[in-house]
Amino acid sequence: MIFHIAIKDLKILSKDRKALMLLLLMPALIMLILGTALSSYFKDAKRIEKFPVTIVDYDKQKEAATFISVLKNYYKDTFELTENNEKDASDKLKTNKAFAVIIIPQNFTQNILKGKNVKVEVRSNTEESIRSQIVEGTVEGYMNTLSVGIKGYAAFLDVFKLSDNKEFMKNEDAIVMGLMQNLSGDLVQYSETTKKSVSSLQYYAAAMMVMFLLFSSMTGVSMMIEERDNKTLGRIIGAGASKLQLIAGKCLGLVIVGCIQMLILIIFTRIAYGVDWGEPIYGIVIISFCSIFASAGFGMFVAALAKSLKAANGMGSTLIQVFTVLSGGMIPIYLLPSFLKTLSNITPNWQAMDGYYKLMQGVGISQIIPNCIILIAMGLIFLSVGIKKFRIV
Amino acid sequence: MNLLEVKNVFKTYGSLKAVSGVSIEVGDGEVFGLLGPNGAGKSTLISMISTLVKPDNGEIFINGNRVGRNTKEAKKVIGLVPQEIALYPTLSARENLNFWGRMYGLGGNLLTQRVDEALEVAGLSDRQKDRIESFSGGMKRRINIAAALLHKPKILIMDEPTVGIDPQSRNHILETVLKLNKEGMSVIYTSHYMEEVEFLCSRIAIMDHGKVIACGSKEELRNLIGDVDIINLDIANADKQIEDLIKPISGIQKVIFDNNKLKVYAKESGTILARLISVLDSAKCKIHNINIEDTNLESVFLHLTGRALRD
Ligand SMILES: Nc1ncnc2c1ncn2[C@@H]1O[C@H](COP(=O)(O)OP(=O)(O)O)[C@@H](O)[C@H]1O
Ligand SMILES: [Mg+2]
Numbered sequence: 001m002i003f004h005i006a007i008k009d010l011k012i013l014s015k016d017r018k019a020l021m022l023l024l025l026m027p028a029l030i031m032l033i034l035g036t037a038l039s040s041y042f043k044d045a046k047r048i049e050k051f052p053v054t055i056v057d058y059d060k061q062k063e064a065a066t067f068i069s070v071l072k073n074y075y076k077d078t079f080e081l082t083e084n085n086e087k088d089a090s091d092k093l094k095t096n097k098a099f100a101v102i103i104i105p106q107n108f109t110q111n112i113l114k115g116k117n118v119k120v121e122v123r124s125n126t127e128e129s130i131r132s133q134i135v136e137g138t139v140e141g142y143m144n145t146l147s148v149g150i151k152g153y154a155a156f157l158d159v160f161k162l163s164d165n166k167e168f169m170k171n172e173d174a175i176v177m178g179l180m181q182n183l184s185g186d187l188v189q190y191s192e193t194t195k196k197s198v199s200s201l202q203y204y205a206a207a208m209m210v211m212f213l214l215f216s217s218m219t220g221v222s223m224m225i226e227e228r229d230n231k232t233l234g235r236i237i238g239a240g241a242s243k244l245q246l247i248a249g250k251c252l253g254l255v256i257v258g259c260i261q262m263l264i265l266i267i268f269t270r271i272a273y274g275v276d277w278g279e280p281i282y283g284i285v286i287i288s289f290c291s292i293f294a295s296a297g298f299g300m301f302v303a304a305l306a307k308s309l310k311a312a313n314g315m316g317s318t319l320i321q322v323f324t325v326l327s328g329g330m331i332p333i334y335l336l337p338s339f340l341k342t343l344s345n346i347t348p349n350w351q352a353m354d355g356y357y358k359l360m361q362g363v364g365i366s367q368i369i370p371n372c373i374i375l376i377a378m379g380l381i382f383l384s385v386g387i388k389k390f391r392i393v
Numbered sequence: 394m395n396l397l398e399v400k401n402v403f404k405t406y407g408s409l410k411a412v413s414g415v416s417i418e419v420g421d422g423e424v425f426g427l428l429g430p431n432g433a434g435k436s437t438l439i440s441m442i443s444t445l446v447k448p449d450n451g452e453i454f455i456n457g458n459r460v461g462r463n464t465k466e467a468k469k470v471i472g473l474v475p476q477e478i479a480l481y482p483t484l485s486a487r488e489n490l491n492f493w494g495r496m497y498g499l500g501g502n503l504l505t506q507r508v509d510e511a512l513e514v515a516g517l518s519d520r521q522k523d524r525i526e527s528f529s530g531g532m533k534r535r536i537n538i539a540a541a542l543l544h545k546p547k548i549l550i551m552d553e554p555t556v557g558i559d560p561q562s563r564n565h566i567l568e569t570v571l572k573l574n575k576e577g578m579s580v581i582y583t584s585h586y587m588e589e590v591e592f593l594c595s596r597i598a599i600m601d602h603g604k605v606i607a608c609g610s611k612e613e614l615r616n617l618i619g620d621v622d623i624i625n626l627d628i629a630n631a632d633k634q635i636e637d638l639i640k641p642i643s644g645i646q647k648v649i650f651d652n653n654k655l656k657v658y659a660k661e662s663g664t665i666l667a668r669l670i671s672v673l674d675s676a677k678c679k680i681h682n683i684n685i686e687d688t689n690l691e692s693v694f695l696h697l698t699g700r701a702l703r704d
Contacts, residue, residue, distance in 0.1 A: 004495040008481070015483045231479040234445045235540075238473045239496035240465065393445050 001241050005249025009223060010256060023216050023257060024264055051131050053079040054089045054098040059108035067104065067120075067142065075138065093125055100124040100135040118143065205275045206356040209265050210349045211324045213291060216261055217299030218316045220254040224303040224390075225312055234393045247387050251296045258292035278359030287355035287368050290375035294348040297379035300386030323347040351375050394457050396421050396470075396548055396579050397442065402451030404437050411437040412448075413603035419548070419581060419596075424574050426594030427583040428690060430702055434603040435583045436476050439552045442581075443473040456547060472546030476553045476583075478533045479540075482526035486517055486536050489525060490543065497544035504543075511539035514569060531562025538566065548579045555589060567593060587690040587702055599694055606697050615688050618696045621646060622662040626655040627682040628673060638676055642668050647696060658696060 013019055055071070057064050072081050084092065092098035103121040111118045120139050124132030227233045236246055266284070269275040277284050302319070306312030326340060327349035344350045355371035358364075397419040404412040412434040419425040427435050440446035442453055444464050453460040455467040480489050490508040494500075499507060512518040515535035525533060538554055551570070555563045570593055574580055584590050590597055591611065598608040607614055628635075636648045639657065644665050647658040659665045662685050673680060686692075694702045 001496065001498075004492065008484075008492050011488065012481055012483055231475045231477040232481065234440075235473065235475060235479040235493070236496055238443050238445055238468065238471070239493060239544075240468050240498060241496060393440060 001245050002249040002252060005236070005241070005246060006252035006256065009220075009250065009253035012223070013219075013253075013257065019219055023219060023261055050078060050080050052082070052092070052098045053100045053102065053135055054082045054084045054092055056084060056086045056089050056101060056103045058106040059104050061109035063109035063112050064104045070142065071102075071138075078134065078138075090123075093123060096125065098125070100132045102135065102139060201273055202275055202277075202360050203353075203357070205265075205269045205273070205277075206353050206360075207324070207328065207349070209262065209269075210291060210295075210327075210352045210356075211320060212265065213258055213261065213295045213352075214298060214320045214323065214349070215317070216257060217254055217295045218302070218313065218320075219257070220250060220296065220299040221303040221306070221312045221316055222309060224250055224300070225306070225309045228392065229309070231393070237392050243390070243392065244387060246392075247300055247383070247390065251300060251383065254296040254299055255292050258295060259289075262288045262292065276360060277356065278362060280359075280365055283359050283365040283368060284356075286365075286372060287352065287359065287375075290355070290372040290379075291348070291352035294352070294375040294379040294382070297382030297386065298348065300390070301382035304386040304389035304391075323349045326350070327353055348375060348378050351378070394454065395419060396423075396456055397581070398452075398454040399438070399442065400452045400454075402438070402441060402448045402453060404434075404441060404446065404449050410603045412441070414451075415600075415603070415605050416451075417598050417605065417608065419579060421547075422574070422577060422579055423596060424570065424580045424582060424594045426590035426597035427581060427600060428585065428587065428590045428597055428694070428702070429600030430585055430694075430700070433585075433600040435585075435600055436552055437603075438600070439473075439476075439550055439581070439583060443471055443550055444468055469544070470547045472541035472544065472549045474538050474541045474549065474551040474554050476556070478525075478537050480525045480533065480536060483524055485522050485524055486512065486515075486528070487521040489536065490540055493540040494543045499543060507543045507545075511542050514542060514573075515539040516565060529559070529562075531558035531565075534558050534562060534566065535569075538569065542573070546578070548581065549573060550581045550583075552583045553585070554582075555584070555586065563589075585702060587694070591690050597690065599690070599697065601694075601698050607693065611690070614690065614693050617693055618658070618688050619660070621658050621660055621688060621692075621696075623686050623688065623692050624655075624657040624659060624662050624666065624669065625682075625684050625686065626657070626669075626673075626680055628653060628655055629679040629681065631655070631673075631676065631678045635673070635676060635678065638672055639669065642672065645669075647699075649695065649699065651701070656695065658692070 013023070055068060057068065068081075068083070071079060075081075082098070086103070089098065089101045089103075093101055101123040103123065105119070105121070108118055108120075120143060122132070122136045122139050124135065224233075233246065237243065241249075266277055266288075270277065298319075299316075302312055302316045306315050326344040327347045328344060351371045351374045355368040355375075358367045358371070395418045397417070399415060399417045402412055402415050403410070415434075415438055417425070427438070429435050437446065441448045442455070442460070444460050444467060447461065456470045458464075458467040458470070460467050481492070484492070487508060490511055491504065494504045494508055509518070512521050515532075515538065517532060517535060517539075520528070520532070525536065528536070534554060534556075538551070541549060541551075549570075555566055558566075567589065570580055570582065580593075582590065582593055594611075596608070596610050597614060598605045599614070600606065607617060631650065631653070633650060635655070636650050639645060639648045639655075642665060644661055645657055645659045647656075649656040657665075657669065666683075666685075670680065691702050694700075
């Protein structure tokens, strides 16, 4: 029964030229346009080139030094870092010898340790807006992490002062450094040298594919709501199928469409842009399947909650866009403020993209297991809400 | 036990009582009519019988299976022809029937055979490969019915199966219903066309505002009005007050004036006619046309509700 419902949907889709174009050709076409448009920026279509950034340090104390060393160590593939006084830095900026200037204010260290709000200024070259955004994002991210770190550290310190541990007092600096490095590890997870780095094209290919997958689940939503309006859903139930069988059949149809779509996109981006989707291949298959399942569940969820076709389309595309932005599908995730980063973890997009990145970085199949579990869980939650809330008539 | 028993069933949508305390029984081999104007609650009742909508209250038994408890068994006995054309427009007639057959759990040779038979009943074997969207309204309706016959149900429930079609298709459908009934299938036939129900049905329930206001054989329903004729007059220069002028005439039971049409229910219409005309004359009404008709379901409905069945 489930199988025949799915087959019927595929048959209807295969006769619907517009839907076919939308599902299979459009994503490839948009990637083509996007790829062409972005490739000038992505130089060689590989990665963002290293660019010059200069630092003006008015503080010259411990925290400033830590900050500079983090920038030097962790962003060495991204920034060509120099230190200057403010005048030289401004000249460099004007003559395009630096794309951004980071200014660490006086009393930076003192204010941080007092837990005050500290602002690090970033001046940028207006012609290099994307690169300066990266610098701003990096600085903001560091400062956010730092303030969390300092608060945690203060609490940590209080406890140890109370316990009167002399050994710890001596090593205070080393511990701070270690703590900071751990915390900033989050920020730089995509540029760590031990892993293969992920190029911007790979990043966008994965992000776009996940977005398209969700959008194609909206085709399933339309079909579902149209069928409710045409009363064929009622007829299927009346003929003997249960609601569970009906939704499972619909879902199976969507999963098959999703598989075809992903296959086309992965092969297309591979051939046209040489996008490396990572390894092992069965890892790609697994994460793709989990993403497809989550997205099919998402479709049923939207179909159940929306009252009309129009409402479903509005609700679906809004949610997908929010997910896409949150998950860093529009701008890289490390440019987002930290509270959004937490939110982004609960989007199916991020879980799927994170899985793909891990495979692209070649960190091994076991690393994507959490992503897969979360995606399947999301799919199941979406589906159960869908099954519970969906009205047949 | 009857094939179908509906016991005191209710369904409200918000504050609207779509079905309000309906009880009906349909026996084996009957063609049972459900007659009522649009919005009477016929489709809602049908949806509850065919297990798609859960009643707020009351019980429904189909072939001894209580809906809600033995729903799956109940479903097997029913063939539902929905009011809407519940088919896939881009699939061919045969593809549609194949799909619906699968939904009824058929497969293999049996499916092929049943689909052939259903196409035969619909009279559309020669068009089986064409898409539903290329069919006329009447042809779509015929496939809509054929799809409910594939599993040979004991009881065929048809919700306004002749809405918006040509007379030829309508006749085909009415003949089909009689033929299926002769072969032993029970039928519930829902319509707001009095003539169809009168032509097909052995027993009829008349619905209005969610309630069954009368139920019985054609004879029983006609007797509700008694030995009464209906005098139809087309008149001009009259207003609503004409009703009050006519009502006092002895022997007149009911007067309905609407849009220059006057309907008068009366015993012994022959003797009343002269009196009626003279009253209209003195009220300066012009009479264009007069006819006298026997009672029918239309007049029964009018008698019970004071409104016309249609429009
Ligand atoms: N799903 C629904 N939600 C709200 N109102 C409904 C719904 N279905 C039917 N109704 C209302 O219930 C009443 C009876 O409708 P219906 O059973 O379709 O009448 P009929 O088939 O006799 O024309 C109508 O007023 C209709 O608007
Ligand atoms: Mg109706």
